[in-house]
Amino acid sequence: MKQDSIAIKVEGVSKVYGKGESAFLALNNATLNILDNEFFTLLGPSGCGKTTLLRIIAGFENPTQGSILLHGEDISHLPPNLRSVNTVFQSYALFPHMTVAENISFGLEMLNKPKQEIKKTVSKMLSLVHMEELKDRHIDELSGGQQQRVALARALAPEPKVLLLDESLAALDYKLRKEMQIELKRLQHATGITFIFVTHDQEEALTMSDRIAVINEGKLLQVGTPHEIYNKPQDHFVASFVGDTNFLEISSASKSNNNDEVIFLNFNHDQILKVPCKKDMALNKSISIAIRPEKVSLVKDADSALLTGEIVDVSFFGTDTHYSIELDSSSGKAQSFHVRMQNASNQSKQYVAGERVGVIFKAEDIQVIDDSR
Amino acid sequence: MHINFLKKRNRDRFNVEYVPSFPVLALICILCLYAPMVPLLFYSFNDSTLLTVWHGFSWQWYEAAWNNERVQEVTLRSLGLALQASVYSTILATMAALATTRVPKYRGQGLIYAVINQPIMVPEIVTAVALLIFFASIKAATGYQGTAYLVLAHTAFCIPFSYLPIRARLENMNLSLENAAADLYASPWRTFKRVTFPLLFPGILAGAMLAFVISLDDVVITEFVKTPGKDTLPTYMLGELRREVTPEINAISSVLFVVSILLVGMTFLISSKK
Numbered sequence: 001m002k003q004d005s006i007a008i009k010v011e012g013v014s015k016v017y018g019k020g021e022s023a024f025l026a027l028n029n030a031t032l033n034i035l036d037n038e039f040f041t042l043l044g045p046s047g048c049g050k051t052t053l054l055r056i057i058a059g060f061e062n063p064t065q066g067s068i069l070l071h072g073e074d075i076s077h078l079p080p081n082l083r084s085v086n087t088v089f090q091s092y093a094l095f096p097h098m099t100v101a102e103n104i105s106f107g108l109e110m111l112n113k114p115k116q117e118i119k120k121t122v123s124k125m126l127s128l129v130h131m132e133e134l135k136d137r138h139i140d141e142l143s144g145g146q147q148q149r150v151a152l153a154r155a156l157a158p159e160p161k162v163l164l165l166d167e168s169l170a171a172l173d174y175k176l177r178k179e180m181q182i183e184l185k186r187l188q189h190a191t192g193i194t195f196i197f198v199t200h201d202q203e204e205a206l207t208m209s210d211r212i213a214v215i216n217e218g219k220l221l222q223v224g225t226p227h228e229i230y231n232k233p234q235d236h237f238v239a240s241f242v243g244d245t246n247f248l249e250i251s252s253a254s255k256s257n258n259n260d261e262v263i264f265l266n267f268n269h270d271q272i273l274k275v276p277c278k279k280d281m282a283l284n285k286s287i288s289i290a291i292r293p294e295k296v297s298l299v300k301d302a303d304s305a306l307l308t309g310e311i312v313d314v315s316f317f318g319t320d321t322h323y324s325i326e327l328d329s330s331s332g333k334a335q336s337f338h339v340r341m342q343n344a345s346n347q348s349k350q351y352v353a354g355e356r357v358g359v360i361f362k363a364e365d366i367q368v369i370d371d372s373r
Numbered sequence: 374m375h376i377n378f379l380k381k382r383n384r385d386r387f388n389v390e391y392v393p394s395f396p397v398l399a400l401i402c403i404l405c406l407y408a409p410m411v412p413l414l415f416y417s418f419n420d421s422t423l424l425t426v427w428h429g430f431s432w433q434w435y436e437a438a439w440n441n442e443r444v445q446e447v448t449l450r451s452l453g454l455a456l457q458a459s460v461y462s463t464i465l466a467t468m469a470a471l472a473t474t475r476v477p478k479y480r481g482q483g484l485i486y487a488v489i490n491q492p493i494m495v496p497e498i499v500t501a502v503a504l505l506i507f508f509a510s511i512k513a514a515t516g517y518q519g520t521a522y523l524v525l526a527h528t529a530f531c532i533p534f535s536y537l538p539i540r541a542r543l544e545n546m547n548l549s550l551e552n553a554a555a556d557l558y559a560s561p562w563r564t565f566k567r568v569t570f571p572l573l574f575p576g577i578l579a580g581a582m583l584a585f586v587i588s589l590d591d592v593v594i595t596e597f598v599k600t601p602g603k604d605t606l607p608t609y610m611l612g613e614l615r616r617e618v619t620p621e622i623n624a625i626s627s628v629l630f631v632v633s634i635l636l637v638g639m640t641f642l643i644s645s646k647k
Contacts, residue, residue, distance in 0.1 A: 060552055080555040081564075093553035097571050106567070107557035158558065 007162055007194040009033040013066035015052050026052045039188050041197045043205040044215035050198045054164050058087045068356040086155035087164040092147050094139045100150050101135040107158035125153040134317040145176045165197045181208055202242045215240045236369050239290040246291045246337050253287050265285055268308040273363040278370055286371045295365035298357045305358020314353050417623035423586035424618055451606040453588055458527035459584035466535035466580055473541040482599045491531040501597040518600055526598045527588045535580035538644045542576030579644035582636045
């Protein structure tokens with residue numbers, strides 16, 4: 001499988017809606033490479049610009065600046081019907097006056113494929129999405145999940161180079177959504193087509209994607225594998241939007257030299273953790289770090305701990321227990337900290353609300369957030 | 374699922390159907406509207422030349438009207454005129470509706486709505502006089518005397534009636550359907566042919582039927598624009614009423630009434646169809 005060639009190249013794309021004072025910057029100088037045969041997700045809150053980028057790739061919007069390359073060819077100013085890119089719309093946009101089979105064959109007919117080939121492809125698509133029996137139904141006779149499948153089959157039938165999926169699972173209920181997530185991964189493997197998936201659901205993004213781009217307020221914040229996005233968030237927003245995170249302000253930190261790629265963080269009892277950071281990070285103010293709640297352990301012995309505090313809330317979740325801790329603070333500003341401990345065995349210690357505890361974590365689980373970016 | 378949701382929302386809102394005595398009020402309104410029609414229909418079956426004295430049931434006035442060569446002539450003229458006017462106005466209205474809903478918002482769009490709907494708002498007599506003078510100057514310049522003037526005039530005032538149902542249909546049509554067609558390699562023309570037009574068709578049909586009815590019963594503009602001696606059905610009836618009133622007019626009116634009701638009823642049925 002070829003993994004290294006670039007399917008979609010987004011080069012400095014900006015989109016401005018409106019003019020003058022009411023102008024709105026929906027997308028701010030986005031640059032991005034999406035690889036061939038990749039399941040790529042654009043993740044961000046609603047209104048962040050991810051759908052705008054998708055619509056620019058599909059050709060429904062023109063970029064104000066920048067260009068879109070499909071396998072090296074500049075397609076920025078081609079109309080949608082001349083781009084080998086198909087879309088699964090959020091509302092599905094199935095043609096209500098056609099049957100399931102007619103919907104699926106539409107794209108092939110528009111490409112003037114021979115009748116025999118259309119018939120063959122349509123029946124292949126129908127079996128791919130398990131809809132053989134319903135091929136003569138009209139769209140309004142289908143359930144939401146079935147409509148979703150037809151929309152997928154219709155978009156996949158012409159074998160586009162890239163398939164765009166615009167919040168395609170958002171309208172489905174929880175169980176169906178889980179099923180379709182697996183289905184989508186299966187279809188992507190079966191067809192070998194590059195999928196670009198838009199979602200605001202971080203869990204969906206983490207479970208399905210090969211790589212994720214996190215977008216907020218029109219800006220591309222970080223691109224990486226689910227592991228990189230989750231474990232090495234480079235940005236305050238990425239850390240808080242993807243998964244749960246504890247943010248800590250560390251006022252006592254040092255760098256032996258400004259160009260160093262490590263930073264020393266001082267904790268209780270003169271304990272120092274050495275943590276990697278960006279080379280050019282300035283140390284003129286307090287720095288903030290992010291730690292995932294499941295990377296933290298609690299200890300009874302507060303003397304050896306990095307931080308100390310008092311448990312204010314305990315919630316039992318079956319597989320794990322969530323503790324809410326109020327940290328001791330010299331400045332008097334209360335800071336809460338969340339810890340998630342697995343209930344792996346009966347021996348694991350249980351803590352109760354009101355108990356004083358120590359908090360420990362490893363240096364490698366700390367992510368330094370450069371807020372000056 | 375979607376339909377249920379809509380129903381629920383409609384029930385939540387203020388709904389005049391649930392106001393006490395609504396059925397009674399509705400009945401009174403309908404009576405006021407249709408009561409004057411009753412004697413017209415009733416006396417069209419009268420076996421007498423008298424308009425207001427009942428003599429017995431008969432089809433004689435319908436037969437008389439059917440066999441009246443003048444009536445035949447003007448009816449055919451009216452139908453031909455209404456057909457032409459409704460076809461032309463519907464084509465123009467469809468183009469206007471596409472141009473006012475399927476393009477990005479532009480300056481002066483409000484003005485364009487006003488211009489398209491102008492025939493509904495301007496008093497008919499004003500349009501009639503204006504057309505009379507306008508066509509008279511063309512007649513003087515070209516010498517042409519034919520029916521094209523009448524077709525043109527009817528087409529013009531039928532446009533807003535065709536336009537409104539077509540535009541309503543387009544506005545309810547999700548633009549993402551046309552986007553989806555374009556996304557699936559359909560050129561703009563094929564998108565229109567395969568997606569927009571089939572979905573718009575009920576609106577177009579409704580617009581055409583409405584225009585047909587409007588053209589069929591127009592008196593004022595026709596009276597001013599028509600070539601002398603070339604009456605349409607309504608202007609013929611007006612002329613007849615000036616001379617003598619016979620139940621034959623009742624019979625013709627009744628038929629016109631029923632035809633109009635049927636066409637307008639079908640218009641609403643078609644345009645409310647999904």
